[in-house]
Amino acid sequence: MVRIECATVLVTGANRGIGKALVAEFLARGAKRVYAAARNPAAGQGEGRVVPLRVDLTEPGTIAAAARTATDVTLLVNNAGLLGVGHLLDMDLDDVERVMRTNYLGTLRMIRAFVPVLERNEGGAIVNVISVGAFGGTPSLGGYPPSKAALNSLTQAIRHDLAPRSITVHGVFPGPVGTDMFDKVTDYDPAFGEFPPATAGEVARATLDALASGDEDIFPDAFSLQLRAEWERDPRAAERMLHREA
Numbered sequence: 001m002v003r004i005e006c007a008t009v010l011v012t013g014a015n016r017g018i019g020k021a022l023v024a025e026f027l028a029r030g031a032k033r034v035y036a037a038a039r040n041p042a043a044g045q046g047e048g049r050v051v052p053l054r055v056d057l058t059e060p061g062t063i064a065a066a067a068r069t070a071t072d073v074t075l076l077v078n079n080a081g082l083l084g085v086g087h088l089l090d091m092d093l094d095d096v097e098r099v100m101r102t103n104y105l106g107t108l109r110m111i112r113a114f115v116p117v118l119e120r121n122e123g124g125a126i127v128n129v130i131s132v133g134a135f136g137g138t139p140s141l142g143g144y145p146p147s148k149a150a151l152n153s154l155t156q157a158i159r160h161d162l163a164p165r166s167i168t169v170h171g172v173f174p175g176p177v178g179t180d181m182f183d184k185v186t187d188y189d190p191a192f193g194e195f196p197p198a199t200a201g202e203v204a205r206a207t208l209d210a211l212a213s214g215d216e217d218i219f220p221d222a223f224s225l226q227l228r229a230e231w232e233r234d235p236r237a238a239e240r241m242l243h244r245e246a
């Protein structure tokens, strides 16, 4: 169980989309302080309990500096991420690498920098915003599903390393969410009319509800709940569901 009202939170990618909604929801639920980490922190963002912080996941120096500044963090939310577009067999490999460096290696760097901070604060929690894409490859999303599968695997591995150190590790697996990122998915299958994209606010609220209940695997919307049910019934059915997405 994560006690949000006692937490000092750091959210990456906090300037828009799901990250921005998470910051608002943490504040609404009484978090002590929220570090809003972004590549370009907006002037005026640092009001009240919000502290702007510059973090670019592809610039290790910004991550190290953030860990030196935000020494009171007890809840690290790795939300920032980059979409891939293209087909793996013929797209530019630099794009595949960029997505992997951001979503996987960048998140790993954040975790490595902040585990000592969480330990000094006598434990806490790490929340990785992954994606249903971790459960199967969507052909037109390039290196994105592989980067999220790698992040899911990392999440599982460190959970066991960190449990004895009083740090819980949580994975969030949203389906389609109506943000700038989703706008770039141009071939969303209209057959998914029964699953209109969730809003960032809905995902943020469901994520914090689940954290407060102590859930480690968080499926915060109707699409992701259906995907999980398909996966438990037949992993191939889940794979087919993700193929239809693009």
Ligand SMILES: NC(=O)c1ccc[n+]([C@@H]2O[C@H](COP(=O)([O-])OP(=O)(O)OC[C@H]3O[C@@H](n4cnc5c(N)ncnc54)[C@H](OP(=O)(O)O)[C@@H]3O)[C@@H](O)[C@H]2O)c1
Binding pocket: 012, 013, 014, 015, 016, 017, 018, 019, 038, 039, 040, 055, 056, 057, 058, 079, 080, 081, 082, 102, 106, 129, 130, 131, 132, 173, 174, 175, 176, 177, 178, 179, 180, 181, 182
């Ligand atoms: N939208 C969906 O359908 C969906 C579904 C499942 C999972 N997710 C995941 O949810 C998370 C948030 O996505 P979103 O939908 O809110 O997307 P978004 O609106 O595109 O926002 C992405 C955020 O990540 C930041 N970011 C990208 N590269 C970065 C880097 N190198 N260093 C630091 N920050 C970086 C962006 O910063 P800038 O403003 O500087 O670019 C932005 O704040 C991502 O991890 C995404 O994979 C999204």
